[in-house]
Amino acid sequence: MSVVKVETLERQAALSGAIAAAESQAEVLAALERAAHAFGFTYVTLMVKFNEDDEYMARLIIQSTLPADFVREFDRNRFLAKCPVLPTLFDTMLPQAWTLENLEREGVVPAQITQLLRRFSLFTTVVMPLHSLDGERFLLRFDGKRPPLRQSEVNEFAMISLHAFDVFEKIRRTHRIAIPSPLSMRELEVVRWTAQGKTSVEIGRILSLSDHTVNAHMTNAIKKLDCVNRTQLVAKAIRLGLIA
Template identity: 25%
Template sequence: MSGSTFDHATEAFDFIDSLDHLDSPGKVVEAVAKTFSLFGFENFIITGLPSPRERFEQVVLLKKWPRGWFDIYAREDYVRSDPIIRLCRNTTQPFEWSEAPYDRAGEPRAAEIMERATDFRMKEGFCLPIHGINGYEACFSMSGVDLDLSSRTKPALHLMAMYAFERARELLKPSLHAGSGLLTPREREALIWAAAGKSAADTGEILGITERTVTAHIASACQKLDAVNKTQAVARALQYKLIGI
């Protein structure tokens, strides 16, 4: 692991550890704002994706958005035409805002949303779609004007954002869920190495097992933790104290 990668991983784990000691959503907002500003982010929102019968403002969990932009976004019901939200519904992979497609000529409202956002210093962004196996849909979207988005920073941002979402959701709506069944020692090991940024192949070499076996352990852990991907499983395993950092 390179020095830069190690620094990003350390920052992520320090952030995760700090969230466990916070006892209110407001404190989570402050912690997220402080840490994510190190990567150039000025604004963020953690929100559910509304159904046709729900208003955007009804499903927002936490936010640090410019007041004027939030009022405009909610009043104009931009969530129905936002290309970022649309892509969130159709992928489980984190993406940069520039990767969310829309037709400027054929979708003038989508173009309007993206252009008006820049008036509030929301020029570039990074978004984490969040999907539950029971159909729950949400996202963690963050933005700024000069972002540090690289192959080294994105994994750290992904894990930190996922953990912040889980912590916010727990504080807002406490759950007794602590993992659907205990993880096996191998499942815990696989997630610990995944948290450290190791691939399935790397983990297999470390543990002396095949890459396929590692992948199977992670898939089993995802199922037990109601997670749709490895990063969400790591975040929940950390939250439920099933693995340590």
């Protein structure tokens, strides 16, 4: 057995052990940060899938070690709507990897975004689209300054990501059961149907309520979760595990 293969197996065993031992979301993130460093990356981010009208990355991030200044500048410039790469990442089940050099050479990403990535040394990225048992979509992303990944490393990354997300989901489901929802059952129903793209009138028909009553439940839910609109409400409810 080659030295490289032995080192790979030892790394997998160590990282899998750390992930399996995690008892909280924070510990899962710590294990993923350890995995990031083992692969030569600096940062790790777990984010939920965004809608077309979402404007801020910060509202979609569940856990991340990215510099706060990077996220603030990304959002201040509304780069989420200007980046053609991110939306496509949720349309596949396979890991994706790229380098800043490739993005700049192909010109698929606005220069302002690549300049920001360069300033924070985000030269190489690998992402893994993930799906929960109840259909929610997530993205696990590693960023840093290292050479392009070999295919064997991408495959290894995929295995580690799936294991970590499985542990993360089990903890999240347990947390969801243990902590009572701040929303009433009717408010949760309204938010769930809103997440499915239904209007107040359509939700009223489904639940046999007037659209005025539906809007009242929506307003209450927005206030309880300290949100400013329906889009933010749905995103926050998903992140808190209140809806599937």
